[in-house]
Amino acid sequence: MDHYALLAPVSQHTSRHASGQGGKNEQIGEPSRAGLLQAIQGAQQVLESKIKTVAIEVNLLRTDFRKVSDKICVAEGSMRHLQAEVATLKKQVAATEANSGTLEAGVEDLGGDGTEYAVGALSAGNCLVHGQQRTCF
Known part of the structure; x- marks a missing residue:
């Protein structure tokens, strides 16, 4: 101060x-x-x-x-x-x-003519994806 x-x-x-x-x-x-x-x-x-x-x-x-x-x-x-x-x-x-689920994939002959196609299924909770199709349950 x-x-x-x-x-x-x-x-x-x-x-x-x-x-x-x-x-x-x-x-x-x-x-x-x-x-x-x-x-x-x-x-x-x-x-x-x-x-x-x-x-x-x-x-x-x-x-x-x-x-x-x-x-x-x-x-x-x-x-x-x-x-x-x-x-x-x-x-x-x-x-x-x-x-999240698991992806299952494989190769199959879908038409029986010897041509193999890649296919897969993804289980995602309540949905199942197969090719271009998705199925939910």
């Missing part, structure tokens, strides 16, 4: 008291009213300047905070979007695993 000293010009007025030895006794150091007022106004200006500086810094920090807050919101939105995509992919993987 800063401390500010009030510096006021000393009044030119001195009081002199006669002493028994002919010397003088001066009373010096009493600040004048105008000097005190001037010192107070100077300190007030310094404090007002500091207050303005702090207010500017606070506004800059608020702006920075808003920018960071906006970036956090964007990142959270992206994260939610990615989580939704991951959930969708997990569902697709689970569905694929549930419907």
Whole structure:
């Protein structure tokens, strides 16, 4: 915390008291009213300047905070979007695993004329694929 000293010009007025030895006794150091007022106004200006500086810094920090807050919101939105995509992919993987089957393939003479055809059957969950035909049960 800063401390500010009030510096006021000393009044030119001195009081002199006669002493028994002919010397003088001066009373010096009493600040004048105008000097005190001037010192107070100077300190007030310094404090007002500091207050303005702090207010500017606070506004800059608020702006920075808003920018960071906006970036956090964007990142959270992206994260939610990615989580939704991951959930969708997990569902697709689970569905694929549930419907995965085995492929049985071979070569057969379907027409009895000696020409062999490739045939296959894929059992996929509740469906059976044979050639171009798919039978679900």
